[in-house]
Amino acid sequence: AQRVTQPEKLLSVFKGAPVELKCNYSYSGSPELFWYVQYSRQRLQLLLRHISRESIKGFTADLNKGETSFHLKKPFAQEEDSAMYYCALPYNNNDMRFGAGTRLTVKP
């Protein structure tokens, strides 16, 4: 069955350091993957999606079919990047499966 795994519940980096939030998936076919983010006291919102191949707030994510991964990366973390990050995968046309989430803390 399709599922998403985020192996790190917590991730802490210093400001200016590179950050990588891991996401692995299991899916038979060509997946479309998403990263959603929830900042403190804000709503969960889309950060980026695989199909658009764009960079949002300096974040990028590359789909690696060989490793079945969709890791989220940013070369220089900022304090305002501190948030909860969820990787997500459509289970079927109507159902989105989310990972357990990774809480990123960027320390000054």
Next chain:
Amino acid sequence: DAGITQSPRHKVTETGTPVTLRCHQTENHRYMYWYRQDPGHGLRLIHYSYGVKDTDKGEVSDGYSVSRSKTEDFLLTLESATSSQTSVYFCAISGGQATDTQYFGPGTRLTVL
């Protein structure tokens, strides 16, 4: 924020009582979803709707029912609340299917004592 509101925002109730949570949208989106958010589990889909009176089960639907009598409202009912249903509940909407961007409401924190 997309025009999505949830009510109530906080609720404390006792085991065995019925509870109804409301999601209201002003975006005229076809799809509406109810998720629960729990530590270690992320977001899990409870039920979704793909149109008025059209609903289906998600991953964790046991103990929950939904109704959608109007495009703008999607109700989630716990017929007899249990402590395991203590959670934060999020409503989301999208214009298309799951592969479209989902827009989330502010969440409802439910505590079942």
